[in-house]
Amino acid sequence: MDWDHLQEDRILILDFGSQTTQLIARRVRESRVYCEIHPYHMPIESIRRFAPRGIILSGSPASVHDPGAPLVDPAVLSLGCPVLGICYGMQLMAHLLGGEVERAEQREYGPALITVEGPSSLFRDIEREDVRVWMSHGDRILRMPTGFKVLASSANSPVAAMGDPQRGFFAVQFHPEVVHTPCGRTLLDNFLFHICRCRPTWTMKSFVEASIEAIREKVGDGHVICALSGGVDSSVVAVLLHKAVGPRLHCIFVDNGLLRKGESEAVQRVFRDHFDMNLTVVDAARQFLGRLKGVTDPEEKRKIIGNLFIEIFEREAQRLPNVRYLAQGTLYPDVIESVSFKGPSATIKTHHNVGGLPERMDLELIEPLRELFKDEVRLVGRELGLPERIIMRHPFPGPGLAIRIIGEVTPEKLRVLREADALVMEEMEAAGWYDKVWQAFAVLLPVRSVGVMGDERTYDEVVALRVVESVDAMTADWARIPYELMAGISNRIINEVPGVNRVVYDISSKPPSTIEWE
Numbered sequence: 135m136d137w138d139h140l141q142e143d144r145i146l147i148l149d150f151g152s153q154t155t156q157l158i159a160r161r162v163r164e165s166r167v168y169c170e171i172h173p174y175h176m177p178i179e180s181i182r183r184f185a186p187r188g189i190i191l192s193g194s195p196a197s198v199h200d201p202g203a204p205l206v207d208p209a210v211l212s213l214g215c216p217v218l219g220i221c222y223g224m225q226l227m228a229h230l231l232g233g234e235v236e237r238a239e240q241r242e243y244g245p246a247l248i249t250v251e252g253p254s255s256l257f258r259d260i261e262r263e264d265v266r267v268w269m270s271h272g273d274r275i276l277r278m279p280t281g282f283k284v285l286a287s288s289a290n291s292p293v294a295a296m297g298d299p300q301r302g303f304f305a306v307q308f309h310p311e312v313v314h315t316p317c318g319r320t321l322l323d324n325f326l327f328h329i330c331r332c333r334p335t336w337t338m339k340s341f342v343e344a345s346i347e348a349i350r351e352k353v354g355d356g357h358v359i360c361a362l363s364g365g366v367d368s369s370v371v372a373v374l375l376h377k378a379v380g381p382r383l384h385c386i387f388v389d390n391g392l393l394r395k396g397e398s399e400a401v402q403r404v405f406r407d408h409f410d411m412n413l414t415v416v417d418a419a420r421q422f423l424g425r426l427k428g429v430t431d432p433e434e435k436r437k438i439i440g441n442l443f444i445e446i447f448e449r450e451a452q453r454l455p456n457v458r459y460l461a462q463g464t465l466y467p468d469v470i471e472s473v474s475f476k477g478p479s480a481t482i483k484t485h486h487n488v489g490g491l492p493e494r495m496d497l498e499l500i501e502p503l504r505e506l507f508k509d510e511v512r513l514v515g516r517e518l519g520l521p522e523r524i525i526m527r528h529p530f531p532g533p534g535l536a537i538r539i540i541g542e543v544t545p546e547k548l549r550v551l552r553e554a555d556a557l558v559m560e561e562m563e564a565a566g567w568y569d570k571v572w573q574a575f576a577v578l579l580p581v582r583s584v585g586v587m588g589d590e591r592t593y594d595e596v597v598a599l600r601v602v603e604s605v606d607a608m609t610a611d612w613a614r615i616p617y618e619l620m621a622g623i624s625n626r627i628i629n630e631v632p633g634v635n636r637v638v639y640d641i642s643s644k645p646p647s648t649i650e651w652e
């Protein structure tokens with residue numbers, strides 16, 4: 135990215151692998167200051183080009199004494215801009231500037247109380263005594279580098295915060311970015327506004343303008359393709375790209391026959407008719423259903439769908455003229471998962487996406503949302519004038535209804551589930567509950583049960599209703615929706631969807647369950 139297009143003051147966050155680095159970014163951006171997270175080894179020339187008003191060094195699972203501990207180029211500390219070290223970031227500053235770090239006798243995890251020593255710009259407007267903060271460390275500062283003084287202390291950390299105001303160096307042993315540090319916001323704002331002297335001018339409008347400029351510069355007169363699902367991420371990417379390169383953007387939407395009711399028509403209406411984009415709709419329903427015939431294993435279903443999706447996409451893309459770029463809706467949580475220090479984790483489910491494409495097709499990636507969180511993406515969508523229905527849409531998995539039909543996927547089962555799903559959406563919206571939950575959907579179970587309808591015996595299928603609350607889909611809880619809403623949904627499904635005579639409510643949290651059933 136070429137940052138010249140960005141008029142805003144910016145903060146650089148160097149990541150050493152802390153679990154909470156992304157929260158630092160959130161807090162900074164909530165204060166309307168632009169920031170980016172980069173790995174700790176970002177080359178010094180790139181840092182100079184980024185031209186930060188200030189730098190924040192994150193925490194880390196490492197200790198500065200570990201062999202191979204992540205370090206920064208010491209030149210980072212002589213750029214002349216203020217630096218804030220958090221936890222490991224503090225220990226690293228001490229280590230690099232001639233102080234000393236030791237393994238503390240007692241590790242400190244969780245809440246702690248600090249005492250603020252004397253006035254300082256970092257602790258401006260913060261109480262002096264018994265200030266509640268969140269700690270998570272095993273090492274501590276034994277001796278500060280010359281020029282530093284103690285700004286706060288706790289029972290276990292005589293140096294809980296330190297600073298050298300002359301050089302603009304500040305550091306805290308606790309984590310101001312987490313909600314368990316109530317004064318954290320004030321502290322970070324003090325760093326941003328009183329120490330770095332940033333202006334709070336970063337808005338979604340400036341983000342959109344800078345992204346469009348940067349995309350134009352990168353793409354030149356090349357052509358770009360985008361896999362459009364109608365979900366919020368790919369929709370926002372498509373509109374952003376369209377604003378930047380107009381008719382040189384080609385969107386491809388695959389109707390895999392596993393979509394919700396009216397979805398294909400809605401995508402065409404919005405993107406082709408309203409936004410006037412080049413949109414290819416590939417009708418691949420028969421192909422998908424053909425390959426899914428007789429398949430019941432969830433992972434097998436997912437793999438078949440993912441592979442066929444790539445095949446189709448590749449074929450369609452090759453028909454387009456001189457395409458050099460692929461635009462994707464990668465978000466920050468996707469990035470952090472793939473670059474974090476965590477080891478390989480178990481595959482719970484194979485998520486379907488177009489990740490394999492760039493290598494197979496020799497395309498360069500454009501990922502304008504890779505610094506953003508989902509709620510920020512929604513704000514960008516609003517700024518771009520996307521319809522509210524798309525912006526607030528619940529996530530919908532790439533394999534679609536296929537993983538909500540337990541067992542074999544057949545046209546008849548798809549018909550039943552599609553109808554039931556549409557009723558769930560309608561009732562959730564009518565009750566004002568759609569926007570209050572993370573996801574709501576119906577699952578068709580491979581179970582039949584006996585019922586009585588109009589004095590006649592029925593032996594029909596069961597629909598499970600799944601409604602969950604979540605912030606990031608990593609954990610979730612079943613939503614406590616009103617009984618009347620459950621009753622309304624159940625009634626309508628049983629009365630209006632032939633083939634279903636029973637509805638049950640899923641009361642499992644994630645973990646140990648997952649959100650989707652397959």
Ligand SMILES: Nc1ncnc2c1ncn2[C@@H]1O[C@H](COP(=O)(O)OP(=O)(O)OP(=O)(O)O)[C@@H](O)[C@H]1O
Pocket residue numbers: 360361362363364365366367368369386387388389390462463486487488527528529530531532
């Ligand atoms: N039916 C489809 N046609 C074309 N591309 C698709 C389709 N389904 C998924 N994709 C591609 O796979 C990507 C991953 O899907 P994913 O569901 O994670 O994101 P999304 O659909 O953009 O947003 P959301 O998470 O809100 O559903 C999409 O961004 C899109 O590029």
Ligand SMILES: O=c1[nH]c(=O)c2[nH+]cn([C@@H]3O[C@H](COP(=O)(O)O)[C@@H](O)[C@H]3O)c2[nH]1
Pocket residue numbers: 483484485486487529530531532533573607644647648649650651652
């Ligand atoms: O794009 C996607 N492709 C997939 O294959 C996929 N599988 C699950 N999901 C969505 O991810 C979130 C977490 O789902 P699970 O708890 O079921 O793993 C939930 O929001 C799910 O809807 C998917 N999204």
Ligand SMILES: NC(=O)CC[C@H](N)C(=O)O
Pocket residue numbers: 152192193194195196197220221222223270271272273274
């Ligand atoms: N949260 C952190 O940054 C911890 C830093 C270092 N690993 C320690 O235990 O002190």
Ligand SMILES: [Mg+2]
Pocket residue numbers: 363365529530531532
């Ligand atoms: Mg989706």
